Amino acid sequence: MKPELASISNSRQDTQSLLSVRDLVVEYSIRQGSLRAVDGASLDVHPGELMAVVGESGCGKSTLAYSIIRHVPYPGEIKGGTILFDGQDVLGMDRKALRQFRWKEIAIVFQAAQNALNPVMRIADQMVDTVLDHEKQPREQIIQRASSLLEMVRLNPDRVLRSYPFELSGGMRQRVIIALSLLLNPRMLILDEPTTALDVVTQVYILDILADIRQDLGLAMMLLTHDIAIVARVADRVAVMYAGQIVEEGAINDIFYHPRHPYTYGLIQSAPSLIGDLTKKKPIEGAPPNFLNMPSGCRFHPRCAYATSVCREKEPVMEASDRWRVACHHWREIEMGE
Ligand SMILES: Nc1ncnc2c1ncn2[C@@H]1O[C@H](COP(=O)(O)OP(=O)(O)OP(=O)(O)O)[C@@H](O)[C@H]1O
Numbered sequence: 001m002k003p004e005l006a007s008i009s010n011s012r013q014d015t016q017s018l019l020s021v022r023d024l025v026v027e028y029s030i031r032q033g034s035l036r037a038v039d040g041a042s043l044d045v046h047p048g049e050l051m052a053v054v055g056e057s058g059c060g061k062s063t064l065a066y067s068i069i070r071h072v073p074y075p076g077e078i079k080g081g082t083i084l085f086d087g088q089d090v091l092g093m094d095r096k097a098l099r100q101f102r103w104k105e106i107a108i109v110f111q112a113a114q115n116a117l118n119p120v121m122r123i124a125d126q127m128v129d130t131v132l133d134h135e136k137q138p139r140e141q142i143i144q145r146a147s148s149l150l151e152m153v154r155l156n157p158d159r160v161l162r163s164y165p166f167e168l169s170g171g172m173r174q175r176v177i178i179a180l181s182l183l184l185n186p187r188m189l190i191l192d193e194p195t196t197a198l199d200v201v202t203q204v205y206i207l208d209i210l211a212d213i214r215q216d217l218g219l220a221m222m223l224l225t226h227d228i229a230i231v232a233r234v235a236d237r238v239a240v241m242y243a244g245q246i247v248e249e250g251a252i253n254d255i256f257y258h259p260r261h262p263y264t265y266g267l268i269q270s271a272p273s274l275i276g277d278l279t280k281k282k283p284i285e286g287a288p289p290n291f292l293n294m295p296s297g298c299r300f301h302p303r304c305a306y307a308t309s310v311c312r313e314k315e316p317v318m319e320a321s322d323r324w325r326v327a328c329h330h331w332r333e334i335e336m337g338e
């Protein structure tokens with residue numbers, strides 16, 4: 001039995017949000033045309049909340065993250081929408097305001113950031129430079145804060161501060177980057193695939209550390225990943241992204257055990273890190289669409305076992321209750337897994 005909707009609306013406005021993204025459109029201008037990597041994405045992150053954004057490679061996760069700090073790489077451009085952080089209009093900020101905003105309000109751990117540490121500088125100097133880039137502080141004070149953050153990510157501060165990046169393992173470097181991103185005490189941390197290059201045990205270890213940090217510092221987090229199972233242990237809510245659009249969103253416990261969108265169900269079935277029987281994992285059939293030649297109607301229809309003619313003809317609208325939202329013509333009827 002499907003639950004009845006208490007109310008349905010297409011655009012939930014959320015006055016409690018720390019971060020509020022509405023109808024975001026981001027395009028890369030490439031030789032073949034305009035590639036719309038994010039197409040009308042809306043989401044909210046509340047203070048202290050951990051929001052996961054999940055989807056296959058190329059669905060637009062990193063582009064979404066870059067947009068939030070207005071750092072979309074060339075030839076990308078934000079074409080529409082609004083981004084509010086604690087009520088401030090991020091897209092309207094001048095250079096000075098943007099500089100304050102990045103790192104001090106929102107910090108980001110970029111995808112593969114563990115490889116971006118300067119190889120010829122000791123970690124201590126990289127910590128000091130990062131802070132001095134933004135504000136004047138005595139070196140001892142910076143080292144003190146760096147030490148306590150390194151302890152928080154379960155590293156030995158004395159050893160690590162003296163080290164060069166090559167002296168640390170991949171997992172340790174990732175933890176250094178997380179500590180570095182927290183130096184200016186941001187209210188929100190965005191982590192783009194923070195565990196992808198690491199072995200499963202280290203992935204779990206880092207997620208536990210993130211959970212501790214969130215509890216100790218009370219900051220909000222947005223965690224972008226292709227692996228819904230790994231975030232199920234730590235996230236409060238999840239937004240599922242397909243071909244530049246958010247197709248489902250809600251509390252992780254609800255979405256993970258009762259997905260309404262067939263793509264979400266596919267992600268859960270194919271999740272590489274689920275503890276359990278590897279032989280039961282089923283990859284989603286077919287490939288993500290070409291952004292320059294999107295399928296008509298529902299973008300997922302060529303890969304969806306439940307697709308009907310309406311799916312091929314009409315784009316589904318987002319339907320929302322006060323706890324979740326989904327964009328699928330048939331979410332009411334389909335019993336996932338049958
Ligand atoms: N600099 C760029 N120039 C042109 N196209 C780009 C650029 N960066 C990303 N894209 C395209 O935009 C789309 C979204 O890419 P994005 O990197 O945001 O996805 P992603 O979900 O982060 O993928 P992954 O999981 O592989 O990191 C893809 O089709 C990608 O090819």
Ligand code: SF4
Nearest residue numbers: 298301304311328329
């Ligand atoms: S709208 Fe149709 S094609 Fe798209 S996910 Fe739902 S059932 Fe599948």
Ligand SMILES: [Mg+2]
Nearest residue numbers: 061062111192
């Ligand atoms: Mg990415």
